[in-house]
Amino acid sequence: QESITVNIGSSHPEQNIWVYAMKNTFQPTVDKILAEKGEYQVEWAEAYGGTLYKYTDTREAVQDGIVDVGMVGTVWEGSTMPLQNVTYFTPFATADHKMLIEIFDELNASQPDLVKSWDSSNMVPLSSLITDSYDVYATFPVNEMKDLQNRRLNAPGTSANWLQGTGATPVDGALTTYYTNIQTGVTEGTLSFASGILPTRVYEVAPELTRVGIGSMYFGSIAANKDFFDGLPEPVQEAFREAGKATSKAHGDYVSKLAEKAMTDMQAAGLKVHDLPDDQKAAWVKGLPDIVQPWLDQTGDAGKAVLSSYFAALRERGATPLRNWDEGR
Amino acid sequence: MSEPNIMEPQQAEGEIIPAFAEAPVGFVLGTVTAVLSSVGTLWIGFLMALIVADVIGRNFFNAPITGVAEVAGHSVVAIVFLQTAAAIMQGRLTRADFLFRRIADRSPRSGAALESLFCLVGTLVFGLVAYASWDKMVAAFMRSEFFGVQGVFTVPTWPFRAIIVGGSIIAALAALYRAIHRNPLPTGQVE
Amino acid sequence: MTSLEIGFLLIGLLVGLVLFGMHIAYALLGVAFLGIWLIRGNIDLSLRMLELTAYSGISDYLFATIPLFVLMGLLVSVSNVGRDTFEVAEVLLKRVLCGLGVATVAANTVFAAVTGVSIASAAVFTRVAVPEMTRHGYKASFSAGTVAGSSVLGMLIPPSLLLIIYGVLAEVSIGGMFIAGIVPGVMLALGFVVMLMALAALAPGFVFSDPEAARSRRMDANAGPHLTPGEILLKLVPIILLIILVLGGLYTGFFTPTEAGGVGAFGALLIAIGRRSLDRRKLWQVMKQTGTVSVSILLLLIAASFYSRMLSIAGLPNAIQSLVVDSGFGHWGFVLLYVALVFLMGMILDSTSILLIVVPIAAPIAQGLGFDLFHFGIITVLAVEIGLLTPPFGISVFTVHNTLNDPGTSVEAIFLATMPFILVMLIVLGIVIVAPQTATLFLG
Ligand code: NA
Ligand code: NA
DSSP: OEEEEEEEEOSSOTTSHHHHHIIIIIHHHHHHHHHHHOSEEEEEEEEOTTSSOOGGGHHHHHHTTSSSEEEEOGGGOTTTSGGGGGGGGSOSSOOOHHHHHHHHHHHHHHOHHHHHHHHHTTEEEEEEEEEEEEEEEESSOOSSGGGGTTOEEEOOGGGGGGGTTTTOEEEOOOHHHHHHHHHHTSOSEEEEEHHHHHHHTGGGTOOEEEEEEEEEEEEEEEEEEHHHHHTSOHHHHHHHHHHHHHHHHHHHHHHHHHHHHHHHHHHHTTOEEEEOOHHHHHHHHHHSOOTHHHHHHHHHHHHHHHHHHHHHHHHHTTOOOSSOTTTTO | OOSOGGGSOTTHHHHOOOOTTTOHHHHHHHHHHHHHHHHHHHHHHHHHHHHHHHHHHHHHHSOOOTTHHHHHHHHHHHHHHHHHHHHHHTTOSOOOOHHHHHHHHHOHHHHHHHHHHHHHHHHHHHHHHHHHHHHHHHHHHHTTOEEEETTTEEEESHHHHHHHHHHHHHHHHHHHHHHHSOOSOTTSOOO | OOHHHHHHHHHHHHHHHHHTTOOHHHHHHHHHHHHHHHHHTOHHHHHHHHHHHHHTTTOOHHHHHHHHHHHHHHHHHHTTHHHHHHHHHHHHTTTSTTHHHHHHHHHHHHHHTTOSOHHHHHHHHHHHHHHHHHHTTBOHHHHHHHHHHHHTHHHHSSSOHHHHHHHHHHTOOHHHHHHHHHHHHHHHHHHHHHHHHHHHHHOHHHHBSSHHHHHHHHHOTTSSOOOOHHHHHHHHHHHHHHHIIIIIHHHTTSSOTTTHHHHHHHHHHHHHHHTTOOOHHHHHHHHHHHHHHHHHHHHHHHHHHHHHHHHHHTTHHHHHHHHHHHHTOOHHHHHHHHHHHHHHHHHHSOHHHHHHHHHHHHHHHHHHTTOOHHHHHHHHHHHHHHTTTSSSOOHHHHHHHHHHOOTTSOHHHHHHHHHHHHHHHHHHHHHHHHOTHHHHTTOO
């Protein structure tokens, strides 16, 4: 029996939704598959929780082989891997996060531009990571769009785009700063998702949830360093691929479970849930400027191709995006 | 104490740049490091202004400045690598010198050798930082890498990476200079 | 040799180099580079990690607060706000045993409410308090030690950089951490006062170079500065304004804890300009000095972060975690071991690096053992702060020594003079460990 050392790590701790399945599904599944054959065995050298690198370096860490397998947040790679961020520039597409996992497991393996992007970044994507749907957690309910006028909401990075045309002001931040920001009045709420809000207890200071359904977002992938992966014996590569699939499934289930538990727990803790009326939601969607255009300007033909494949995959699975961002491109 | 001593900055001795005729290398290095560190100093003022403007804009005009967190974060990189060389030139890097001073007092020669050795390690590590950062700087420039969000705000990253490379090279040279010109030793005594 | 053994050997190498006087940043960077190379058998990886740490390891909004808090501290110093605070304390505490020492602690406590880094307090009060104390018969080393010792208050009484960093690492509310720091901070200040008075009474040789001069000054009603209540009030206006600006702004949601440094620096700038204590030349001097002080801290942060990543590659954090879990330590065993470990690390590492290394490992364990994370945070920060004063690497002591720039006062003498302060900190730490209410009292 041959032993292979695999350095695996992440910028976030093991309990994090994007890391959870790495430790709890990916590693044991690889072990199990290999144990059945008895030919190879993996020694895991774990570096979870950002002890090796920060969240801004998830791509470089895997690309440069600082870890052999890692969680790669393409959401933070708007400059170097922009194609993967198509979902953030096309909000209100789908709130079904399991569908999104399925779509990106497929696109990452078959859409030529995405395949090329991973390949040229020296990475092999194994399993897709997502967020559950984004909604508004705030100190006030949103019954109509004018309730958002002149409100300050935490909306970091690309999500700032989603507030364009709503009259609300996006304020930078991260899951870890929302609580203090809202408690002290720096902001009056945030655009976020249930599974992220629960562990940070933001609902204590922002007790009004308005379900808007901005949608689930593709966040990144668990990926292997390509040089490392290519050097693995065939059966181990196969085990990694199989474990990747199992991880996708486990990740989807875990997010569902967590989102569900979040809703129960948060409501028990006093969170009030509102639904934005459909006509108001339509007004939000309609009021958004053409936010996908700057992204298309950056990504060119490859961007067009990814956008079209993504929307085709959505419709194929029965989703009806509230805005056809791909139309007339 | 009638006058706060800030008028007599503690690094005064270290800051004096020798005349070109006396020590051409010291003059050039001293001037370059002083200029770089002045830019870094101005940058700190800019950082303060940026944060205050954001706070005021957000609270009074509903107009926060986008990207302050990222810009401030990257500013730290610039501030550090613009000023490191000057800190080395002035012998201001933190160290525990209690044992070293005993050695230097007993045997100035061993003290001097040890000091040169330490400074050479400094040359080596900053040389390594520059070497390690070079490729990424070139790549960032060629691929127009940026931080921020397309369509919201973007700032190119290569200038920051260039500051790391440039600052580290000058820092390595400054450490080399200190390996040769060892005074003032940490205690201030001249060899 | 296993990577764990290499890891421990490299810690030894680091301690050796630092003890022999190598620049700490060089030692951390060099040893870590060597370590990654040895453990992973790949020099390329060392280079890549080095690059990563130099760039993104330090590009963080949190770290931007360091130069700003330093700038605020120096501006407050140049505008004489620190001196005025000290003078008021001096007048009010003239009759008290060890009055100038107590005044230093009192002024530091008030000053702590506007500054977020201890070295700012250390730099300011070295200039203000040490000359005044030595002039009145206190030992120079004792005076310097008092300033270094009481400077730790800056990090416990909000706003505080260490509380911010802990809050981020442990994912607890930073505003909450600030509230949790208040009672322990006040306890610490009171403890220092009691200790100083006891020392002056029981071991005057430790305190005074000229006990008689100090005694006669205390008894002489005409000695020292005189201030009418009106003058006292006038002298306190700027610091009160700053406290209102910084703490008021924080708790009314005007700005975030990370922004407090910038706003505070700006407020201090306005005060300095308003008091006409700042011309263009002086402003430039202050700015330059801000740069010099901050760059040495920030460089240490980069180096320490590279070093802690090397330890992580060596598998040290995981090994320690399983050690703690397997050993079956309970609540008390764990916290004692933890405090001892932080204390030891405090001898050779800077505060931020220690937090970066221990909090991600220890906080989940502590929570599992039933600790409140705010309570645990105060325990952590107190234990880490002791490291500001312990040799061989005690940054508060170095700051005082550097700022004083007096060949007659050696680093060792200042370290020795801070020992009673460390003792008080250990006692307060013990009380906080046993009584979680000290930290959680005002939390909702
Ligand atoms: Na403070
Ligand atoms: Na120490």
